[in-house]
Amino acid sequence: MSDHGDGAGKDVLTGLSNGMDRHRSKDKDHHSHKHKHKDKDREKSKDKSRDKHKDKHKDKHRDKDKHKDKSKDKERKHDKEERKHEREDRKHSKEDRKQDKGEKKKEKLKEKSEKTYVEVKNEPVSEDDDEMPLASRSFSQTSQDDSEDDDQPLAFRKKIKTEVKAEKPVKRKAEEMVDDEDDGYVTSKTKNKKIKEEKKGKPEKKQTTPNGASPTKRGKKEKKEEEETWKWWEEEKHEDGVKWKSLEHQGPVFATDYEPLPGNVKFKYNGKEMKLSSAAEEVASFYGAMLDHDYVTKDVFNKNFFKDWRKFMTHSEKEIITDLKKCDFTQILTYFKAKSEEKKNRTKEEKQQLKADNEEIVKEYGWCIIDGHKQRIGNFKIEPPGLFRGRGDHPKMGMVKRRVMPEDVIINCSKGTAPKPPPGHKWKEVRHDNTVTWLASWTENVQGQVKYIMLNSASRLKGERDWQKYEIARKLKDTVEKIRETYKEDWKSKEMKIRQRAVALYFIDKLALRAGNEKDEDQADTVGCCSLRVEHITLHEQKNGKQFVVVFDFLGKDSIRYYNEVPVEKRVFKNVQIFMENKKPGDDLFDRLNTTIMNKHLNDLMDGLTAKVFRTFNASNTLQEQLDKLTDSKSSVTEKILAYNRANRAVAILCNHQRSVPKTFAKSMENLQKKIDAKRESIEEAEKSYKDLKKEAKKTGSATAKSAAEKKEKQLEKLKEQLMKLEVQATDREENKEIALGTSKLNYLDPRISVAWCKKHDVPIEKIYNKTQRDKFQWAIDMAGPEFEF
DNA sequence: CCTTGAACTTAGCAGTCATACC
DNA sequence: GGTATGACTGCTAAGTTCAAGG
Known part of the structure; x- marks a missing residue:
């Protein structure tokens, strides 16, 4: 081994x-x-x-x-x-x-050595048949020293560490300041002016043109330009710890206000209709909307929900509603279902209008200006309230996730550029910390974790780190053998x-x-x-x-x-x-x-x-190895892509990236099988008629019969090819049903491997990466040549 | 040292969108 | 033109890591 x-x-x-x-x-x-x-x-x-x-x-x-x-x-x-x-x-x-x-150190020490001793005693048994009697001997003998050793160096290390720390300048902390007006005033103001000018310039152009003649073309062109221009990977990196020099944004988008249920949608308790207070109704509607979901069959979910829900009830509601089982949310569910149905059935115009509205919001809030460049924000919307959906066996599932208000939100940006809070509100805080990458943050109430608004993965901030990640992994490639020797020794x-x-x-x-x-x-x-x-x-x-x-x-x-x-x-x-x-x-x-x-x-x-x-x-x-192994440079693009997907799949299996079998899987598989069967049948038929035709051609020797036979032959071949394709598709789908390829592609595979592979084998990059992925991996697409090796 | 918390990456799911197919 | 299906996107939960503070 x-x-x-x-x-x-x-x-x-x-x-x-x-x-x-x-x-x-x-x-x-x-x-x-x-x-x-x-x-x-x-x-x-x-x-x-x-x-x-x-x-x-x-x-x-x-x-x-x-x-x-x-x-x-x-x-x-x-x-x-x-x-x-x-x-x-x-x-x-x-x-x-x-x-x-x-407990006190001394006692700990004692205990530790005792424990070690116990383990040591067992040791020789297993070691014996292996190969080192030496170890077994020295083991028990030195065990006590060991534990002391163990502790002492640690103590030393600690000292050293603290000393070093003391010498080092403490990491720059955010100058947490309550907004603008103060010293750094002049410089930051002037800087900001520059940025503002830049910012003003672009959008205005943009906005005027769409109203004009050819909106779509123009818009696209400009977008392209914007996204492709900043080759940050060719620029100098920031000094250590500094993430940006200037940062300006519009703040996050908040969830829409609660829209009360129409009067005809009734909640029932114990069979009787009951009008809930707005707050209680909102929470009830979270639950009602999930009535079809598996979550509501879980005790923990229901218990947590009910407990939290009661916090939103008025005193009298609390008194009446004491048992979740007596609650009837079905009308709420029906209402939401009808609503989403309605949504589906909207006219084209309505849909377009909606889309346009959304784009408008993205235009306004989806971008920030960082170090003078416009960059996409990843998640500029604040998470709406709802019921917490923990994964697996989560003890907190069903708890109410509160609505986040501006008063909960911390804004991070350049001095003097803080976005205005929504009318009638204030930010919790505005800070100017350029050692972090987030634009806004708030603390979520269920788990108490901080949530962040950050940049999109196509941004420099994310891209640079991604690149760095793969560089470290490549460095590991060079030293991994040594490390393996070390741990084997250990x-x-x-x-x-x-x-x-x-x-x-x-x-x-x-x-x-x-x-x-x-x-x-x-x-x-x-x-x-x-x-x-x-x-x-x-x-x-x-x-x-x-x-x-x-x-x-x-x-x-x-x-x-x-x-x-x-x-x-x-x-x-x-x-x-x-x-x-x-x-x-x-x-x-x-x-x-x-x-x-x-x-x-x-x-x-x-x-x-x-x-x-x-x-x-x-x-x-693994991807590199598999690609080298599986790619046949003489094969067609389709086959090459199949090889790529297989390599990708190998990685996904290694990393255990699973997905639930798609709900429609069985059905779609069945359909595919039907297609295959049908194809087989038609092949059989074609074969028969081909034989007949051939016979006839031989018999009569007529040119028309001959050409008919030839035609049939070609058709037959085509059919066979189609069958093969279908079969490949079927196995491919079957093999993939429980495996998610996306995660590894997005997070684990050095994009330069894929890019190099594409360039080397003349496969268009679009076949491997979709638009989002191409944006994210822009740096790799630009810098990796066909010769790149991980 | 140990615990806690902040910051950032990785993860699957569900809804939406685009497209192939009828 | 409508429908089924797979691809894509957005969402947010759940990890890892690092550093500060006790």
């Missing part, structure tokens, strides 16, 4: 017949309580036998068969229930840890922490796992590499003819299931065995590790290296 270099997981990468069993975990279906209970029971029995590995394995096997039965959803339910049970355990252990932290380390780190890094490298930060209890329970728990992996000395197989089965980001059976090096296998010893299913697999430790180590190995760089590197590298 020394194949690491090209990583397993990659043998899978043609993406065509992947050995990985990946399943989506979202449960979209309604689930009956029956299932729940069943799962619960199963779960219980599992709990009982959790310390017996054999039983556990069995259990997992059963699970897998179940997957193959396509009962993914049930499966996930099971996972969930399981987690719920074990959450308790986790809480405890977490609390223990927290307590640990709180598998043998006598220090548990280092071993864990090395094994985790191996997974990150080989499987492109995410780092895996710790999460709070009030978020969905998902994990990444460092936060894997014992319950997420199972070990098999032997599985499907392969040795030392680790089976990963966990919910990752967005509660997407990751399932993968991975043959690993023996040493890794043994190490994981050790990590799992004496642990409950809910315990951390890498109990000595977190993302901070991992990233710190990575940064020591290479400047700028973090866990996620491996994902970028892995993805881009």
Whole structure:
């Protein structure tokens, strides 16, 4: 097992017949309580036998068969229930840890060395058969020193760090100022004037022309010019930490005011009509509009909603409405449905008018002027109020997301250019912080996180960072072999922490796992590499003819299931065995590790290296390899594109980018199959008549018959070709049904690889990237020649 | 050191749009 | 001309990372 270099997981990468069993975990279906209970029971029995590995394995096997039965959803339910049970355990252990932290250093030290000792004792068993008796000897002997070592250098490091910090000038903080009028006045004012002039100049031209003769042509032309002119990648970069010199914008667009329901739309409680206060009605309508959605079948959702809804009720409403089950929102739903129907049926003119209105808003608020250049803003609209739709098993789903007011919003811009708040309102604050890239921000009430208005991905600010990201990934390509040697060496380390780190890094490298930060209890329970728990992996000395197989089965980001059976090096296998010893299913697999430790180590190995760089590197590298492998320069453009898509798919599989099977998938597949069958039939027919014609031509020898036969032959060929195309389409679609290509294309694949490939193989870039993507990757399209290699 | 929070990237979904197809 | 379908876009949740403060 020394194949690491090209990583397993990659043998899978043609993406065509992947050995990985990946399943989506979202449960979209309604689930009956029956299932729940069943799962619960199963779960219980599992709990009982959790310390017996054999039983556990069995259990997992059963699970897998179940997957193959396509009962993914049930499966996930099971996972969930399981987690719920074990959450308790986790809480405890977490609390223990927290307590640990709180205690005095000396005690901590003692405890630590004790723990190390325990682990050490187990060590030799597994190490013995491997190859280093040395380690086993030194391990237990030095363990105590180790723990001291462990602590001491840390203390030293800390000192050094603080010293260094003290010397360094503190990072420039925003000069948080309540708006304009003050010192920097003259300079900023003059600067602003310049900008304003520029700004004034352009839009005015723009606005006048559309009213004139040929609006569309002219508009397009100008837009093009604007977007294509700024080749920021040929300009000098900003000094460290500074994100802009000048920034001017119009502020965000707020959600439209609440529009009360018409009088004939009635909410009913306990069968009786009831007029709600405006605030309560608004929240009720959020719920009513979602009545068809799966969310409303979930207890957590309903509970959260109801609790929050009551906060918006008047006193008397609160008294009456005490049970969500007695609420009847159906008229509200009907109303919204009718409304969207109406929307669909609007006349052309109305639609056009609407479109024009929207464009007007974009023109006004969708752009900013940054360092003298007009750039598109990504999300200039403030999120409207509604019910929080967390993904997966989110404890906060259904909570009311409040309406954001100007008073909640912080504006960030150049001095003296602050946009006016909507009439009758004030901004929460106006600041001028050029060390950040956001134009406006507010704190959302459900999770308490800050939300930002930022630039579009075609902007310099985003593009530059994107470019930089890929440069770091390329740098990793040069050093990755060395890093691999290092961590392989570390598998043998006598220090548990280092071993864990090395094994985790191996997974990150080989499987492109995410780092895996710790999460709070009030978020969905998902994990990444460092936060894997014992319950997420199972070990098999032997599985499907392969040795030392680790089976990963966990919910990752967005509660997407990751399932993968991975043959690993023996040493890794043994190490994981050790990590799992004496642990409950809910315990951390890498109990000595977190993302901070991992990233710190990575940064020591290479400047700028973090866990996620491996994902970028892995993805881009894979694309390059696959393209080189799959592209036949003699083939047609269509075939080349197929090759590209396959390479892309390989990456998507590696990164576990899934999507739900499109709702219409089965149907459209059926249609396609019908087409294929029809085509087959007509081929048969054509074949028959061709034979007949040929016979006749032979018999009669007439020229007309002969040419008719030839004609038929050609037709036949054409038909066959069409059939082939359809078949390719069918397999392509089938292979793609659960895989999302977009995410990797947008976030992980160095666009220069694709651009170079297009240039080298004479494939028009439009075939690979749509307009938005071309905008985003402008820099790459401009700078990468056919010779570029990742 | 550990926790928390800010800032920025990555993610899938749902609605809309464009286009192929009848 | 209408409809079905896939592509695209907007949306916003959910990650990662870094740095500050306790």
